[in-house]
Amino acid sequence: MKNNSDTQPQQLKDDLKLNYGPNKKFVAICAGTGCRAYGSLKVKEALEAELKKQNMNVDVIATGCLGFCEKGPMVVIHPDKYFYQSVKVTDVPEIVSKTVAKGEVISRLLYRHPDTKKTMFREEDMPFYKKQLRVVFGSNGMIDPTKIDDYLVINGYQALGKVLSEMTPEGVINEVKKAGLRGRGGGGFHTAVKWEGVRKAHGEPKYVIANGDEGDPGAYMDRSLMEGNPHSIIEGMIIGGYAVGANEGYIYVRNEYPLAVTHLNIAIAAAREAGLLGKNILGTDFSFDIHINKGAGAFVCGESSALFASIEGRAGEPRAKYVHAVEKGLWDKPTVLNNVETWANVPLIINKGADWYSSIGTEGSKGTKIFSLVGKIMNTGLIEVPMGTTLYEIIYDMGGGIPGGRKFKAVQTGGPSGGCIPESLLDIPVDFDKLYEVGSMMGSGGMIVMDDTSCMVDVARYFLAFLKEESCGKCVPCREGIRRMSDILEDICAGKGTEGDINLLETMSQAIADGSLCALGGSAPNPVLSTIKYFREEYEAHIKDHRCPAGVCKALITYSIDPEKCTGCGLCIKVCPTQATSGEKKKAHTIDKDKCTRCGACIESCKFEAINVK
Amino acid sequence: MVNLTVDGKNISAPKGTMLLEAIRGAGISIPTLCAHEAVSRSGACRLCVVEIKKGNRTRIVTSCLYAAEDGLIVNTKSDRVLNVRRLVMELLLARCPESEVLQKMAKEMSVEAQPRFVADSDKGKCILCRSCVRVCEEVVGVSAIGLFSRGSDKTIGTPYNEKSDVCIGCGACVYVCPTGHIEMTSTGDKRKIWGRTFKMQTCDKCGKFFAPVDQLKFISKKTGVPMSELTVCTECR
Numbered sequence A: 001m002k003n004n005s006d007t008q009p010q011q012l013k014d015d016l017k018l019n020y021g022p023n024k025k026f027v028a029i030c031a032g033t034g035c036r037a038y039g040s041l042k043v044k045e046a047l048e049a050e051l052k053k054q055n056m057n058v059d060v061i062a063t064g065c066l067g068f069c070e071k072g073p074m075v076v077i078h079p080d081k082y083f084y085q086s087v088k089v090t091d092v093p094e095i096v097s098k099t100v101a102k103g104e105v106i107s108r109l110l111y112r113h114p115d116t117k118k119t120m121f122r123e124e125d126m127p128f129y130k131k132q133l134r135v136v137f138g139s140n141g142m143i144d145p146t147k148i149d150d151y152l153v154i155n156g157y158q159a160l161g162k163v164l165s166e167m168t169p170e171g172v173i174n175e176v177k178k179a180g181l182r183g184r185g186g187g188g189f190h191t192a193v194k195w196e197g198v199r200k201a202h203g204e205p206k207y208v209i210a211n212g213d214e215g216d217p218g219a220y221m222d223r224s225l226m227e228g229n230p231h232s233i234i235e236g237m238i239i240g241g242y243a244v245g246a247n248e249g250y251i252y253v254r255n256e257y258p259l260a261v262t263h264l265n266i267a268i269a270a271a272r273e274a275g276l277l278g279k280n281i282l283g284t285d286f287s288f289d290i291h292i293n294k295g296a297g298a299f300v301c302g303e304s305s306a307l308f309a310s311i312e313g314r315a316g317e318p319r320a321k322y323v324h325a326v327e328k329g330l331w332d333k334p335t336v337l338n339n340v341e342t343w344a345n346v347p348l349i350i351n352k353g354a355d356w357y358s359s360i361g362t363e364g365s366k367g368t369k370i371f372s373l374v375g376k377i378m379n380t381g382l383i384e385v386p387m388g389t390t391l392y393e394i395i396y397d398m399g400g401g402i403p404g405g406r407k408f409k410a411v412q413t414g415g416p417s418g419g420c421i422p423e424s425l426l427d428i429p430v431d432f433d434k435l436y437e438v439g440s441m442m443g444s445g446g447m448i449v450m451d452d453t454s455c456m457v458d459v460a461r462y463f464l465a466f467l468k469e470e471s472c473g474k475c476v477p478c479r480e481g482i483r484r485m486s487d488i489l490e491d492i493c494a495g496k497g498t499e500g501d502i503n504l505l506e507t508m509s510q511a512i513a514d515g516s517l518c519a520l521g522g523s524a525p526n527p528v529l530s531t532i533k534y535f536r537e538e539y540e541a542h543i544k545d546h547r548c549p550a551g552v553c554k555a556l557i558t559y560s561i562d563p564e565k566c567t568g569c570g571l572c573i574k575v576c577p578t579q580a581t582s583g584e585k586k587k588a589h590t591i592d593k594d595k596c597t598r599c600g601a602c603i604e605s606c607k608f609e610a611i612n613v614k
Numbered sequence B: 001m002v003n004l005t006v007d008g009k010n011i012s013a014p015k016g017t018m019l020l021e022a023i024r025g026a027g028i029s030i031p032t033l034c035a036h037e038a039v040s041r042s043g044a045c046r047l048c049v050v051e052i053k054k055g056n057r058t059r060i061v062t063s064c065l066y067a068a069e070d071g072l073i074v075n076t077k078s079d080r081v082l083n084v085r086r087l088v089m090e091l092l093l094a095r096c097p098e099s100e101v102l103q104k105m106a107k108e109m110s111v112e113a114q115p116r117f118v119a120d121s122d123k124g125k126c127i128l129c130r131s132c133v134r135v136c137e138e139v140v141g142v143s144a145i146g147l148f149s150r151g152s153d154k155t156i157g158t159p160y161n162e163k164s165d166v167c168i169g170c171g172a173c174v175y176v177c178p179t180g181h182i183e184m185t186s187t188g189d190k191r192k193i194w195g196r197t198f199k200m201q202t203c204d205k206c207g208k209f210f211a212p213v214d215q216l217k218f219i220s221k222k223t224g225v226p227m228s229e230l231t232v233c234t235e236c237r
Helices: A008-016 A033-037 A040-053 A089-102 A138-142 A148-153 A158-166 A169-179 A191-200 A221-228 A230-244 A258-273 A304-311 A340-352 A354-358 A391-398 A432-437 A456-470 A476-493 A501-515 A519-523 A526-544 A571-575 A601-605 B019-025 B079-095 B100-108 B131-140 B172-176 B213-223
Strands: A026-030 A059-063 A075-078 A082-084 A207-212 A248-254 A289-295 A335-339 A368-375 A381-386 A408-413 A419-422 A446-451 A559-561 A611-613 B002-006 B009-013 B049-054 B057-062 B073-075 B146-148 B155-157 B184-187 B190-193 B196-202 B209-212
Touching: A008 A158, A026 A033, A026 A040, A026 A138, A033 A040, A033 A221, A040 A059, A040 A089, A059 A138, A075 A089, A082 A089, A148 A230, A148 A258, A158 A230, A158 A340, A169 A191, A169 A230, A169 A340, A169 A354, A191 A230, A191 A335, A207 A221, A207 A230, A207 A304, A207 A340, A221 A230, A221 A258, A221 A340, A221 A368, A230 A248, A230 A258, A230 A289, A230 A335, A230 A340, A248 A258, A248 A304, A258 A289, A289 A304, A304 A335, A335 A340, A340 A354, A368 A391, A381 A391, A391 A408, A391 A446, A408 A456, A408 A526, A419 A456, A419 A526, A456 A476, A456 A526, A476 A501, A476 A519, A476 A526, A476 B079, A501 A519, A501 A526, A501 B079, A571 A601, A601 A611, B002 B019, B009 B019, B019 B049, B049 B079, B057 B079, B079 B100, B131 B172, B196 B213, B209 B213
Parallel strands: A026 A059, A207 A248, A207 A335, A248 A289, A368 A446, B002 B073
Antiparallel strands: A026 A075, A075 A082, A368 A381, A408 A419, A408 A446, A559 A611, B002 B009, B049 B057, B049 B073, B146 B155, B184 B190, B190 B196, B196 B209
16 A cells, blocks of 8 residues: 655645746635625626736735625735725725835725724734634635645645555554544544444445535535535545545535536545546555435435435435444445544644544544524635633634624524523533534534524524424424424514413424434424523413514514604604504604514614504 | 243244244234235334334334344333334324224324314325335335425326326235225226226136136236136136
């Protein structure tokens, strides 16, 4: 298996150094899905045209997601690393003539701290980035994901070279074990234990699979990794294949991620071309190749056995897993299934060593984790933090707190099957075990922040409605049980809840968690259980007092106009779709409760905060 | 042989036996709806759950799919087990309020309909145990019926609910259905099932209609036995 000649990635990199370097001048523009939606590709075109017009030979690279999605499109001018946010096409001539040509900063494009009003030049100065540790995700900003050379320059495939020339498969597994890497997809299973299981399992061939079936509402970290740094995942998988004795791998990615599919395809083709995938990798006798399998968007296909069924060409339904996938996985052969983020951590562990890796994080959870921070939060985006960072630091320091001066209420972690964590627990360090202890889970890393305008019963209702749609329908507790729980939650939100509903929901939750075939049903009650646990009084207000304290559930709220505040401007009369508001000009208006559909149009239109919701 | 404890009783079973058979073999009853001897097991109904203890870990598993192991401690009547079974029965009663089989079973298990669940009127007696789909695929080998949609919209039927060209009208699906959901009517020389009418064959000896012509043709094609040798009913053979 060994090849004692110099590893090729090093040679490739040395050649490339002629073209790249730390002082190279280039413009990086975020072309992740979020920034593309903001029009970053138009900005890129404008930059290229303007540079040509001004006769400057400077590269513009479209990078993957830079994380700070709230402020896209983002442009970073290297080598000074000036960080421009919310860049428009009209800003381009000035960026080129001032910053690119002369190194002058355009202060209006810099990030301005909302409190101190201080402008900040670079990523590392900004509170959003300051406390992050972007060891996996940070490379996104330095590379064009469609160019393998860019990845090679940042030490790409060095880990693979090292593994194939210096390490035994057992040595690789030991290194990953020492590093303490745990699965980033949700379960937090020890990666090395899985690998060891497959290495020792009988049965050929063996498979390695990357799970990119990210389906949680509001979560997009796996997507951004696949889009922004596909080679890191591929390199991890090749190393994994070598470690467990597999020659074939699959990346299961949802078809709704077209950019991820495109970038992965380009990356796989380039890696094959470079001899990093295919037969006799880097001149050794180890061969490995990767196929892409596009999923059709079923949430349940993120579950291992449903994912295997889907790759095998059958309906994505889970099966009982009393015999583990390490022994009987894809086509009943020994299979390693890891989340894409887990795979992207592997080259890092090999390059920097297990000791370095395990120095990051908590006792039981090592390394970093990427979270998508969304909802009622100032700085929407993707963050990567060391395990053990507190929820408070994530939401307030990096996230910038709650917009509009509103009050934090809860953070939902772990996707639809996770739980809602209240303010009193914001000090907990985020790791696999701690989140589980408080009734939620790490999941793949979604974090949805909610403020006092969110009704927790409505939140539980939303997630159960999602899971009802996404249940595969195979087993009774999940298919029928979630549907019935969802019905009860709909009733409570509609003011039709009955006295015993909370108890019934709790009993059902236990039975569904115990009785379901797979983890989808097994964790589906979490949003209900955690909201009952921490926000029971909201459920009681809905059921007993027919009141929605957050003013969300339409059947339980009424709109009225505060005559003290109303100036009689008539705006609410204009916008009301059902003619429920009326009144004379310059006199306090009123709302006809029978006609009012509580759509909220009047609230949005009123400049005097005169509409009350109770 | 493996030795295990079930409800405090020591039992042994041949290696590879599923817990369901091992436990029933020891005279302890376990309810099931989807485990039919003619088809492979899916673990869909979840009624056969038991609580197992292995080392310090306790968990709920379906006995129909979990192989008996040495030293396993099984509890078939723990609170957790009964809570799952009760919910499954309540859910099925609400789904198929007309089913006598479910009503009888619920009575035996002392489970009553949960008044908070509004009974369905559009599901017939189908509990989606998928035995019919499996028998059609695994035993008959025609896969005329399958599962469609997902979650609570899941249904069983022929593709697009149209008349199936591959169905041979054999009625194996009717035979394995635990609740009697699948309708099959045989009158005179006609049999109706899954929306299609099949012509029945008369027995050369007794003259009774005994099987759809399409089924005999299928058997003839599959086995190579000429049609003329198949037109005698099983009783006259």
